[in-house]
Amino acid sequence: MRLFLLNLCCYLVSLQLFSQNGNHFETNIQQPQIHIKKSVDDIVIDGILNELTWQRTEENANFSQYFPTDSVLAKGDTEVFLSYDQENLYIAAKCYTSGNNFRVESLKRDFKFSQNDNINFIFDTYYDQTNAFQFSMNPVGAQKEALISIGGKNSDAFDGSWDNKWYGDSKMYDGYWVCELAIPFSSIRYKEGAEKWGFNAYRNDSQTNEISCFVRIPRQYNLMNLNHTAEIIWNEPLNNAGKNISLIPYITTGINRDFENVSQQNYQYDFNVGGDAKIGISSSLNLDLTVNPDFSQVEVDEQVNNLDRFEISFPEKRQFFLENADLFGGFGSDRAQPFFSRKIGISRNPRTENNVQNTIYGGARLSGKLNENFRIGLLAMQAASQKENDLPSYNYAILAAEHQVFSRSNIGFLFINKQSFSHKNFGQTYDPYDRIAGVEYRLYTDNNFWTGKASYMRSFTPDDKEMKYFGMGQLEYNRRRFRTELAAMVVGDGYDAEVGFVPRRDFFLVSPEMDIRFFPKTDKIAQMTLMSDFRWIYKLGKDDNPIIEDFDLEEASLEVGYEISFQNNHTFMLNLEYENFTLLNDFDPTRIQNGAAFFPAGSEPENTIVTLEYESDARKKFYYKLSPSMGRFYGGKRQGIQGELTYRYQPYGSIALNYDYTHIDLGGDFKTADLWLVGPKLDFTFSKKLFWTTFVQYNNRLENLNINSRLQWRFAPASDFFLVYTDNYITDPMRNFDSRNRAIVAKLTYWFNK
DSSP states (O other): OHHHHHHHHHHHHHHHHHHTSSOTGGGOOOOOEEEEEEOSSOOOOSSOOOSHHHHHSOOBOOOEEEESOSSSBOSSOEEEEEEEOSSEEEEEEEEEOSSSOOOOSBSOSSOOSTTSOEEEEEEETTOSSSOEEEEEEOTTOOEEEEEEOGGGOSGGGEETTOOOOOEEEEEEETTEEEEEEEEEGGGSOOOTTOOEEEEEEEEEETTTTEEEESSOOOTTSOTTOTTSOEEEEESSOOOOOOOOEEEEEEEEEEEEEETTOTTOOSOEEEEEEEEEEEEEEETTEEEEEEESOOOTTSOOOOOOOOOSSSOOOOOOOOGGGTTTHHHHHOSSBTTBBSOOGGGSSEEEOTTTOOEEEOOEEEEEEEEEESSSSEEEEEEEEEEOOBGGGTBOEEEEEEEEEEEEETTTEEEEEEEEEEEEESGGGSOSSSOSEEEEEEEEEEEEOTTSOEEEEEEEEEEEOSSOOSOOEEEEEEEEEEOSSEEEEEEEEEEOTTOOOTTSBOOOOSEEEEEEEEEEEEOOSSSSEEEEEEEEEEEEEEEOOOSOOTTSOTTEEEEEEEEEEEEEEETTSOEEEEEEEEEEEOOSSOBOSSSOSTTSOOBOTTOOOEEEEEEEEEEOOTTSSEEEEEEEEEEEETTEEEEEEEEEEEEEETTBEEEEEEEEEEEEEOOTTOOOEEEEEEEEEEEEESSSSEEEEEEEEEETTTTEEEEEEEEEEEEETTEEEEEEEEEEEEOOGGGTTOEEEEEEEEEEEOOEEO
16 A cells, blocks of 8 residues: 555656646647549559549658657658549559569568558548558558447557458559559448548658658557547548448358367268348448358467466457447456457367367348447357257347447446357356446547546346446546556456456556656667556455455466667667565466366466567568577476577568567475477468468477468458368377368359449
């Protein structure tokens, strides 16, 4: 408590000091206006601006630098042009630079921002500074699209897994490159009759070594921040996009075999058909339908060495769940998320710990805006049972609603119903039903300084546990020189959110944070940041665990860091994490002791880990990240190294190696642990339509080698042929490198528009 009061006093003093100095820049940002007019001739998407439309279109230039500084005009300027017709929105950009050595990672879609020359266009189609669409191009014409949520507040607001139908091409010239895009109005959501949209563009110029944006954005805010946008003024109110129905059928065929299943002596042949439909109810409301969906082409998750006591989460990559995903999944926090779409249609293989598909029979989702201030989402899905993982057949029904209040804030409501079928034929792993209902207020101020949320959720389950609720309050204040945040959260023992992600329960948390930023006047360093994060977690004592008395301290931790961003795009970080906690259950942090050794419940370990991280310039053909760590761990010693090595063969692909090695020596009866996680990855692009990716993951703790190889041919917009090979091997030398399971799947999908 003394530490908490001392930290709070420091925050209050800092608020006073920093608010008086260095913040005038962030409040003096002008909002440009772009008057968009209809095209006067047919626009050919080829990267050649020879159409009469572009010659008559208003030029939007004078980009501002975001990196390495944020107070000057860009050295390499960019000219942006906008036009439209009845069916499409057209964008063109002329990107100037200092030479002709354009850097391109590969010809593959969904390229990385930092490793390519590229430009990104953001459209806030409802002009509510909350959600937006992003479309991106690089100099060879590779495309990327994404959804932006929560006002573009941080990197979590960016969802690059989204895919849709649009057209684009680029062409390189002497000292500049040009791109052209055509985005069908049917591919995005917007308000019919709208007179204004929000817009911004940002660009990575690797030759000039700068990041620039059309509307100037202070460095303390994300490049996607929707509070800093221009106004697109339509010369005519936008009409409905017209008939908007898309059918996306698929066919899959393949063979598979589970070698560890003694009853399966031969390969099994699979053939499936199914598909999706997208029906535009209005220009701002969409109905998605799916029948027998298949996600076999989705890239496998990147494994991690989890040394924590609690489960970790992986991002959603399946297309059906992505559009308006924040409407359903934006409630709560990363420590207690009431809805997590990966809990639908995915279960876990207990042997390999890899996620595996759980058949979904079908589903429907209605999402979008009913009017300017009211957003709604309805989701219903029916999944099959899976006896090998003790999973009954479940129906999932979710209702989410969001109403804007004041200028940018909103109030959200969520209801989740998970209802089983034939539950009596299975074990006690899951309840016959699980329901959640709750409300949440999200704060976004006009000046972008204050953000936060207050949330209350309650679960309805058949058990008689106490405290079936979750509540939290979080408030953040962000200025140029500093950021401060205070969060408090309570998760009751009875708060059972089976369709959410809640790794721990029965606790109360208080967590103040603060970052202090420095911008040295030097040509070497772009920014230095001091970071601190305190956490106190108290046990509520409603789970019948006698180790800690009611509302006694269960865990206290402190994390401090120092980060330097250099102007040559290298970064360095020093991080110290200290934690002192009480184990409520027997625990083996290495997870390799086979029950022979563990720390008993009631133990009070203290961990102190120091981590260094150095990251090289991602613009270079050879890029590396190096992160060694060492310190005290459960009374013993822990040391390790993790990072990435990447070589880019421009523009055809790259070879990367992700590595994670951890050595743990706990002494006593514990076996020394040497945990290896090695993941080489090969990306090769034969053309802008044909891609091949192979990802190998070796995990010695699981004694497993996973191979996932995927060939993708995008033969038409949003239409693909996939050939996917997956194999898992036992790496135990005594097992002769036997195969666990193997599968080869071919999938064909095509996007029809009506």
